[in-house]
Amino acid sequence: MTTEERIKKELIQRFGDAYKAFGLSKLMGHIIALLLFSPEPLSLDEITKQLGRSKGPISQIVRRLRDKHLIRKVWMPGNNRKDFYEVEPEIFEHAFRNNLELIKNNTRIAKQLKEKVKTAKKDSLHSVDLRMEEMEKFYLLMEIHYNNFLTEWSKERKKLYK
Amino acid sequence: MTTEERIKKELIQRFGDAYKAFGLSKLMGHIIALLLFSPEPLSLDEITKQLGRSKGPISQIVRRLRDKHLIRKVWMPGNNRKDFYEVEPEIFEHAFRNNLELIKNNTRIAKQLKEKVKTAKKDSLHSVDLRMEEMEKFYLLMEIHYNNFLTEWSKERKKLYK
DNA sequence: TTTAACGTTTGAAAAATATCAAACGCAGGA
DNA sequence: TCCTGCGTTTGATATTTTTCAAACGTTAAA
Incomplete structure (x- = not known):
């Protein structure tokens, strides 16, 4: 071979x-x-x-x-x-964006469940409320950093190919 | 229900x-x-x-x-x-770290294949060489931003729970 | 020491997924 | 126009993964 x-x-x-x-x-x-x-x-x-x-x-x-x-x-x-x-020339970026969609879905889950829990106003839901709150914050912050990465990468890539 | x-x-x-x-x-x-x-x-x-x-x-x-x-x-x-x-109290962070391991594996693939390609010194491998080079840079930069996120999150989380 | 409840392991069954070969429809070339 | 070669679709088959029930070993309680 x-x-x-x-x-x-x-x-x-x-x-x-x-x-x-x-x-x-x-x-x-x-x-x-x-x-x-x-x-x-x-x-x-x-x-x-x-x-x-x-x-x-x-x-x-x-x-x-x-x-x-x-x-x-x-x-x-x-x-x-x-x-x-x-x-695709930007294959890695596209792969990453596909993953970002999954992350956004996690944010969505947290946000929606949090709302439902708040609406219910039950003491028994207090702990899951806190957890959904944390989950939402976590994935929102993650989205920010994912976007940071994307903008930085596009700069980096321009440097590479010119 | x-x-x-x-x-x-x-x-x-x-x-x-x-x-x-x-x-x-x-x-x-x-x-x-x-x-x-x-x-x-x-x-x-x-x-x-x-x-x-x-x-x-x-x-x-x-x-x-x-x-x-x-x-x-x-x-x-x-x-x-x-x-x-x-x-686990830090379940979201741990889930994220598990994902980070997959990313690191991608970096590793790029790095190792790049090395093998360089060692071979074949013109026919030039295009894959460039692509592995870009792939490595991409995932290295990603790792940096993932780590940025982790440090920022740990700050954010401390604020949340005290 | 014996008993009974628990978690794990295991082999078989079921479900989901991946793969193939063949049939099909479509479009380029004769 | 009629072939012929191409990509897609489809129904059957093979493989992988998931699930279960039963057997097993272990350990807390009697």
Whole structure:
């Protein structure tokens, strides 16, 4: 096996595990890794071939990756039949934003439950009230820092690519 | 159904979904929600009863929650047979730290793959080299902001509870 | 010391998820 | 226009994960 192949294999393996650890499909990680590795966009059946899977799941996962803005379709001259894909230039930022949505949902849960608890005005709900209060503050502060990170990263990235 | 019961039910439901969205077991979210709701620590079979599950999975998930430092065992006077559990006082922070570990793993992947790519010294690996470079910078900066958040939160929390 | 209640472990069953092969519809090229 | 190759959809199959019930070991109470 060549050095390139070993590196590609390890990238695929580790992205698969990482995606799974984040609660996403392992195959998602494999496709992302493959596209990160490849200097050129890949067609769907190139992906199926390299990952040794059948077309069905690849087609479905590719759609989901596109919905998440992690990859995008590329028009390739001289090939109007096949779809080619590459990773989004800002793939890491988009992945992060997907995660931010989960955080915002946590804030929402705390906020809504807190309201319901306050409306109920029951002593027995006092402890859960305090906890929802803390939870809301926690995730609101987290959102602020997540946004700090995003603005700083966009500065950093501009420096990198010019 | 009383107001308390409705709120408890909704909390359980929404924590279940949230935990699943983060790639964790739904049952984990249910147990956390139940303990967040309850003003008093709960015994294992109180949990099994309230969630309508059998002892096996509850026992296993409770262990995993303890490993993750999200809940802890409480000694209850007058009851030396049963184990009682409550949420960790800093449960949200601990949950966040668990997530931080995943982020650190991403940094590690980028760093290690970058090294291997550099050692190989192949032109064909140039594009993946750039991408691993960017990935590493991205997650390193993220770690910094995550830590900023943690220090700010600990200040904020002190203000809250004194 | 014996008993009974508790938490854990385990093997089987059920449910959920991932995967495949084949059928299908659509559009580009003949 | 008619093929042919492509991506998608679909129903069946395989794999993984979750759940349960029962057996087990341990320990507090009698």
